[in-house]
Amino acid sequence: MDYSKLPKTEAVPEASSMIETFRAIGYNLETAVADIVDNSISAGAKNVYIDRIWEGGNTIITIKDDGCGMSSDEIVEAMRPGSHNPLETRAANDLGRFGLGMKTASFSQCRKLTVISKKAGYHSAYWTWDLDYVALTHKWELIRWTPDEYADAIDNQKSGTMIIWTDLDRVIPPSTSVSDIAAKQKFSDAWARVKSHIAMTFHRFIESNVISIYWGENIIDAWNPFCLSEKKTQIFPSESLYFGSQKAEVKGYVLPHKNNFSSEENYRKAEGMYGYPAAQGFYIYRGKRLLLAGSWLNLFRKEDHYKLVRISIDLPNTLDSEWQIDIKKSTATPPISCREQLRSYALDVRNKGMEVYRHRGKILKKKAGANFQPLWLEKKKGNKWSFVVNRENQLIKNLQEEAKTNPVPAINKLLRIIEESIPTPTIFIKQSSEENLQKEPFSDMDISLIKEMLCRMYDNLIASGQVSEQAKAVLKTIEPFNNYEDLIEEL
Known part of the structure; x- marks a missing residue:
């Protein structure tokens, strides 16, 4: 097209x-402060x-650093919205992309952004960008202003x-x-979340001594989501995901x-900040910088x-476009070409994680010449599942023998063992995946057994002095007999 000929x-x-749109x-x-720290790095x-x-x-x-600094003209260029083209090739350690981060992050929180x-x-x-001044003049103009107490804030630094x-x-x-005590507490709570977010987002930089980040006068310790110090x-x-000549690395942890x-x-x-269920999932990094924490990227649901x-x-920063990294550096979407590979890899890690959760961290190994005797067994009848006490477990057999001569203590022991050993995690997993x-x-219980127990309890209640209607009313309040009112009425 010949643009020279067009009006x-x-x-x-x-x-x-x-600017209000940027806001x-x-x-x-927390994400706004992290975006400013990106510039410092x-x-x-x-x-x-x-x-x-x-x-x-x-x-x-305030966020202050000892980086290379800028001249007056470079400050103006850095404060111009869209100062970088996202399509340009960037250095591997460049954490920006759009040339909007410092401005949009700051505008989202305040009306005056000053850069010294x-x-x-x-x-x-x-x-300084002063949004009130911009609203008054309708001009893209910076003003040479700074809060008086900060005019010489970095004069003693080399840069x-x-x-x-x-x-x-x-x-x-x-x-x-x-x-206002309530407002101060609300701000303090929000400010504490910023500290936790910084500790997580930049943990690789902190751990590798690339940078030290201070919270007031105190250094922030890294929060590594993968607990590498736990034995x-x-x-x-790890597994590689290839995108032409570029690749991403995937690594699982339980x-x-x-x-x-x-x-x-x-x-x-x-x-972490929001508890274990929220922290499960993928953690996406660009270089050492964490972009997205605890998401299954719509491949799975979060389950306990x-x-x-x-x-x-x-990810290298050359894959920003393919993974749809946004301005906030807080969302990402895996390309269709790698979703199945990601899903397959994650399934293996998730299965191992489920086993650790189910067995409460215990590793069950068969010893030579011996069979493990679980207290509970999963039972299948047709397509229906349930859990039953393993009658072949030696402990159960011993209690059966004890009950012949000392029934009350034996029954109490059995009840206590059942109470303490119900396989709650495994049942929860089955309910989540196969609820129906x-x-x-x-x-599937023999109805004659229900009738036998009802008759015996009914006779005991009558023997204790209750009339028939009273005895039946009592039985209807006892689980599981409350589900058999028709049988109770026949007594």
Whole structure:
């Protein structure tokens, strides 16, 4: 097409409307802060300092680093929306893509974004996006302003950058008083989630000593979802997913059962921000950066008996488009070409995870010349399943013998053993996967046995002085006889 011959006109986006659109992209506080830390890592920072000053509606959040820094002109370029083309080839350690992260992450939380930066050999410089000013002027203009207390915040550094968020209208209502205890607690809870998210998202950077991230004055410890320090974590061989000349790596992990964790504290720590059921699934990384945590990517449902299963997927940033990595770096969709391979690999890991959950971490091995005697057996009749006590178990046989001479203690022992050993995890798994095939209680029980027990209890009640109607009323309140009212009426 010969564009030179066609009429043209500008269609420049209206500044205030476009920025308000950026604000609606869908960050929360923790993903927004993580996006700023991405920039620090891309700038070669060795230390990042995340802080906040509670002042009610005037609360301030800052993220400072000691990276390479920027000159005044480079700050302006970095603050221009869409400063990078997502189709351009990027360095392997580049955590950005769209050139929107710092702006959209910041706008989603605050109305004033200030960037102070200093490049080695330069004086520090600063510029601010003020959304109120943009709304007033309808212009894409930065203002040279910074909160007074931060004007010289990085002057003593060789290089580095500080991001300052003020007017945090999406985090704290502007009218909030500094003495509002409830609002302060709500903000503190949200701020604590940021710390947990940072510990998880950048755990590989922290573990490999690429960077230290500080929470106020305290260093953030890495949270590794795969519990590699636990001796009984089961690690699966990795598998490659190929996309032309590019490839991704998949690796499965099954965490130990609670009974086999090194300590109760470590078991609780391993559950993460939202608990074990939520933490199961795939963990997608781009380089060392975690993008998506605990999702089965629509390949499976989250079910309690797979809660110990976690699978890493490592992607190069050259596969962003194929995996549909979004601006927030918090969602991903596997290409159709690899979904079946992913599903097949995950099935093996999930099956092992289910076994660990079912047997409470115990590994059952047959010894030479001996057969394992389970207390419960799974029974199949037609297509219906149920669980029954194993009458051939030697413990049950011993109690049967004891009952001949000492029935009450023997029965009490049997009841206690049944109470303590009901295979709840296995039953739960069967109910989840084959709910409609569970045998109804007493559905195949000999009706004459029910009648015999009813008659004996009825006679005992009559012998105790109750009249017939009273005895029948009592029997109707006793499980399982409450399901046999017609038989009771025949007594």
